[in-house]
Amino acid sequence: MEIRIKGLTRHYYSEGKQIKALDGVDLTIPANKIFTLLGPSGCGKTTLLRCIVGLETPDAGEIYIGDDLVWSSEKGIFVPPENRGLGMVFQTYAIWPHMNVFDNVAYPLQTSKTPKDKIRQQVAKALKFVQLDGFENRPATKLSGGQQQRVALARALVAEPKVILFDEPLSNLDAKLREETRKELRSFLTELKITAIYVTHDRIEALALSDLIAVMRSGKIIEIGDPKKIYFNSDDKFVADFIGRANLIKGKVEKLDGEHAIFASEIGSIVALNSQKIPVGQNAMLCVRPEFIRLAPEQAAEGQNIFSGKMESLIFIGEAYEGEIRIGETLLTTTIEPTENIVEGDTIFISFDPDHCFLLST
Amino acid sequence: MFKKPTLTTTLIVIVGFLTLCPVIMLLLGSFSQDFVSFGQFTTVKYVEAYTDPDFAAILWNTVIFTVGSALVATLLALFLAYVNTRTDLPFKFIFKVIAIVPMMIPHILFSVSWVLLLNPSNGTLNRLLMDLFGLKDALFDIYTLPGMILVEGLLDLPIAYLIIAPAMSAFDVSLEESSKVCGASNLRTLMRVTLPVLRPAILASAILVIVRSLASFAVPSVIGMPGRIYVLSTHIYRNIASGFAADFGKAAAIGMSALAASITLIYIYRYLTSESGKFVTISSRGFKPTLIKLKNAKYPLFVIVGILSFVLIVLPVMVLFYTSMLPYSMVPSAKAFSMMSWNNWVEVLKDPISLLSLKNSLFLGVVGATIGTTLSIFVSYVIVKIRSTASGILESLSFLSFSFPGIVIGVGFMWFFVRTPIYGTLTALLIGYIATYLPYGIRPISSAFVQIHSHLEESSRVCGAGPFYTMRRIVIPLLIPGIVSGWILMASMFLRELTLSVVLSRPGTEVLAVQILHFAEDGLWGKLSALGIIMIFISSLLVILAAVLGNKLTKMEVVNK
Numbered sequence: 001m002e003i004r005i006k007g008l009t010r011h012y013y014s015e016g017k018q019i020k021a022l023d024g025v026d027l028t029i030p031a032n033k034i035f036t037l038l039g040p041s042g043c044g045k046t047t048l049l050r051c052i053v054g055l056e057t058p059d060a061g062e063i064y065i066g067d068d069l070v071w072s073s074e075k076g077i078f079v080p081p082e083n084r085g086l087g088m089v090f091q092t093y094a095i096w097p098h099m100n101v102f103d104n105v106a107y108p109l110q111t112s113k114t115p116k117d118k119i120r121q122q123v124a125k126a127l128k129f130v131q132l133d134g135f136e137n138r139p140a141t142k143l144s145g146g147q148q149q150r151v152a153l154a155r156a157l158v159a160e161p162k163v164i165l166f167d168e169p170l171s172n173l174d175a176k177l178r179e180e181t182r183k184e185l186r187s188f189l190t191e192l193k194i195t196a197i198y199v200t201h202d203r204i205e206a207l208a209l210s211d212l213i214a215v216m217r218s219g220k221i222i223e224i225g226d227p228k229k230i231y232f233n234s235d236d237k238f239v240a241d242f243i244g245r246a247n248l249i250k251g252k253v254e255k256l257d258g259e260h261a262i263f264a265s266e267i268g269s270i271v272a273l274n275s276q277k278i279p280v281g282q283n284a285m286l287c288v289r290p291e292f293i294r295l296a297p298e299q300a301a302e303g304q305n306i307f308s309g310k311m312e313s314l315i316f317i318g319e320a321y322e323g324e325i326r327i328g329e330t331l332l333t334t335t336i337e338p339t340e341n342i343v344e345g346d347t348i349f350i351s352f353d354p355d356h357c358f359l360l361s362t
Numbered sequence: 363m364f365k366k367p368t369l370t371t372t373l374i375v376i377v378g379f380l381t382l383c384p385v386i387m388l389l390l391g392s393f394s395q396d397f398v399s400f401g402q403f404t405t406v407k408y409v410e411a412y413t414d415p416d417f418a419a420i421l422w423n424t425v426i427f428t429v430g431s432a433l434v435a436t437l438l439a440l441f442l443a444y445v446n447t448r449t450d451l452p453f454k455f456i457f458k459v460i461a462i463v464p465m466m467i468p469h470i471l472f473s474v475s476w477v478l479l480l481n482p483s484n485g486t487l488n489r490l491l492m493d494l495f496g497l498k499d500a501l502f503d504i505y506t507l508p509g510m511i512l513v514e515g516l517l518d519l520p521i522a523y524l525i526i527a528p529a530m531s532a533f534d535v536s537l538e539e540s541s542k543v544c545g546a547s548n549l550r551t552l553m554r555v556t557l558p559v560l561r562p563a564i565l566a567s568a569i570l571v572i573v574r575s576l577a578s579f580a581v582p583s584v585i586g587m588p589g590r591i592y593v594l595s596t597h598i599y600r601n602i603a604s605g606f607a608a609d610f611g612k613a614a615a616i617g618m619s620a621l622a623a624s625i626t627l628i629y630i631y632r633y634l635t636s637e638s639g640k641f642v643t644i645s646s647r648g649f650k651p652t653l654i655k656l657k658n659a660k661y662p663l664f665v666i667v668g669i670l671s672f673v674l675i676v677l678p679v680m681v682l683f684y685t686s687m688l689p690y691s692m693v694p695s696a697k698a699f700s701m702m703s704w705n706n707w708v709e710v711l712k713d714p715i716s717l718l719s720l721k722n723s724l725f726l727g728v729v730g731a732t733i734g735t736t737l738s739i740f741v742s743y744v745i746v747k748i749r750s751t752a753s754g755i756l757e758s759l760s761f762l763s764f765s766f767p768g769i770v771i772g773v774g775f776m777w778f779f780v781r782t783p784i785y786g787t788l789t790a791l792l793i794g795y796i797a798t799y800l801p802y803g804i805r806p807i808s809s810a811f812v813q814i815h816s817h818l819e820e821s822s823r824v825c826g827a828g829p830f831y832t833m834r835r836i837v838i839p840l841l842i843p844g845i846v847s848g849w850i851l852m853a854s855m856f857l858r859e860l861t862l863s864v865v866l867s868r869p870g871t872e873v874l875a876v877q878i879l880h881f882a883e884d885g886l887w888g889k890l891s892a893l894g895i896i897m898i899f900i901s902s903l904l905v906i907l908a909a910v911l912g913n914k915l916t917k918m919e920v921v922n923k
Contacts, residue, residue: 159826
């Protein structure tokens with residue numbers, strides 16, 4: 001089911017100051033995709049999610065779920081959360097401690113007066129889906145964090161909603177379990193024909209799970225795109241910096257060359273992607289991620305996008321070296337193969353792949 | 363669900379009246395000559411109260427009594443908490459019993475039982491020791507300051523234990539381990555690391571015991587007054603209980619200094635407990651501390667703990683029951699057992715005033731706790747779920763009465779009630795009880811509210827449940843344990859209430875504790891003991907009944923499939 005949001009605005013007052021949690025958000029969330037709202041804390045992503053569910057009321061704007069208008073400030077429409085037919089997994093899981101697993105999962109069906117046989121069937125199916133079959137009579141308080149998370153998922157899915165929402169559901173798990181659950185969640189969600197809206201501040205989670213990512217900042221959506229677009233060729237400096245580690249180099253566009261441009265930077269001329277078509281003569285920013293800065297053999301010293309610099313620091317972190325290279329005033333972070341034979345202080349040559357460094361307007 | 367601002371305002375008015383009315387009336391009363399000339403400003407009562415030549419001695423007694431009790435209670439609590447959390451002593455369930463069960467025995471009965479054991483003329487224990495060692499004089503005299511301190515200290519031990527034990531078990535053991543790695547012995551570690559780190563909890567417990575013993579009336583009246591040792595609370599009582607010459611103005615003037623001392627101490631207590639959060643490092647790693655192997659010290663220590671719990675729980679009930687069966691005090695002997703009968707019981711159950719006091723106390727316990735709990739539910743809801751300036755005011759208001767000594771509040775309320783038609787009625791007692799013991803209801807219920815994370819309600823809404831269905835299936839079932847324990851606490855407090863009642867109770871509105879005090883003053887120990895056992899029985903029954911009920915109600919949700 002598609003979700004459309006128009007001009008959604010939500011203000012808070014905190015210590016006499018007005019804070020815009022949502023600042024005129026326009027957004028269409030396509031049906032049956034995993035759609036992630038990503039952003040730093042306080043950017044409004046959770047507020048947006050809670051407005052969609054109906055736990056918070058916006059100040060202005062409209063929300064459509066499918067063809068139903070569930071919120072409109074102008075027409076005075078507010079459909080309460082219980083009538084929106086959504087499923088949701090909370091950050092705390094919100095498993096009711098006074099019920100067992102069965103009652104927790106059966107709850108959405110009990111509220112809709114489903115016959116008991118049907119409830120039993122549906123609950124069994126949902127629990128099987130999240131691989132918790134046989135846990136029906138376990139008290140909710142006797143579940144591990146990962147199990148609680150699955151019960152919450154089973155409860156959100158049991159009534160077969162068309163839309164399911166997740167509010168940072170993995171942030172309470174430890175690192176290893178988080179990684180496993182992320183994979184499982186991805187396979188669960190691709191198996192179902194369901195629209196999933198997922199809120200997180202964790203960029204790796206967003207990249208790994210999503211079909212589409214919307215990056216938010218200060219109550220606004222800055223950029224929407226699939227994970228590769230966002231990572232490799234973002235349109236926005238903030239997004240580029242937020243989604244992964246990035247070296248940002250200042251300079252000016254010198255010459256256009258099809259998709260690419262020649263960029264006069266503080267460390268020299270660089271050929272880079274220019275998908276935003278920044279015109280010649282304009283100041284811009286070049287973004288290159290550490291993993292795309294490669295060591296170049298010495299004999300290629302004269303080629304395109306090759307620079308020489310000094311290895312300023314080198315830290316071995318197992319799967320790679322994390323290094324800092326100084327070129328003039330500029331310091332670039334890079335990851336280097338753990339097998340390379342270099343030490344701090346060496347003069348080295350590096351190259352940027354023109355397709356993996358991109359220009360951003362400043 | 364509610365119009366939130368109006369609910370908060372209404373509650374502020376109700377709770378504000380309950381807590382501030384007696385204080386304001388006390389203040390105004392202290393500047394008045396008597397009930398009739400209320401409002402005509404005079405300082406004569408202050409002059410009278412504080413130029414009294416006895417006053418310095420009373421103040422000194424009060425200081426010795428409160429500080430001494432704090433010392434006894436805190437040291438014992440420290441010992442018990444340490445032994446419980448840090449050593450491999452057997453039968454640890456005993457500590458739970460020590461911490462909870464004494465609350466079931468009303469303070470006045472506990473004090474009486476010690477009088478029966480250790481009074482110099484015919485105390486059972488004294489007589490036994492005299493016979494045993496062929497002494498001419500009694501070995502102990504309970505009617506002394508040390509006697510009062512011992513009994514009050516034992517009475518306040520559970521409170522001190524409940525503050526110190528959690529701090530002791532939340533203590534980050536690595537602090538101790540690092541001391542041992544540095545080469546310090548167990549004892550040195552205890553003295554140099556454990557105790558200093560626990561200092562805020564120890565101080566907090568000592569201060570709370572001082573506040574409690576300052577407000578205490580049972581021990582000073584049953585043990586202190588016969589020995590002519592007066593402290594502030596009995597000094598106030600003396601001024602209002604002397605028949606037609608009752609001087610409520612002077613009582614109010616004296617009460618002001620008790621109130622001021624109590625509020626100051628509670629302020630320090632709150633400061634310390636908020637500080638202690640920074641001090642005691644709570645380890646989240648969940649490591650159990652390695653228990654110290656007691657080896658040979660195990661059995662002597664166990665005997666000490668055993669004697670302590672015997673003295674705290676079994677002995678008082680035993681002595682009371684024994685006394686209730688005898689026509690007059692005598693040492694356990696064949697003759698004593700042959701003279702045992704139910705006469706005292708029969709007399710008490712035929713005594714119209716005892717029966718009236720039983721009826722009144724039951725009424726106050728059940729009705730008072732029900733009203734008090736209901737009020738506490740609303741107050742807790744506002745304090746926990748509506749976070750605003752107004753709810754902050756309500757919170758401070760509702761915990762204020764915690765620091766008010768009961769007898770002082772009683773005097774304050776007296777100044778108010780004599781101006782209303784409810785003077786001398788059970789309603790007056792009911793209002794006074796609820797005002798004084800509101801924090802006991804609010805604390806368990808508000809912590810039950812805190813436990814209900816807003817997500818638990820919200821997820822019910824998203825699951826398709828309306829607000830009322832959510833209330834019925836999520837909020838109420840989760841609240842019930844808190845409500846039940848709030849109700850039990852209030853009901854058992856009301857059933858045994860003494861300090862407020864000695865001021866407010868009038869002919870016709872006698873309550874159990876006051877009737878027991880009258881029996882004690884008249885030396886009717888047999889009747890007293892019979893009524894006392896009935897009182898303990900009812901309050902224990904209440905606790906058990908309410909616990910069973912609460913258990914059933916919480917389980918219902920699970921079974922309800």
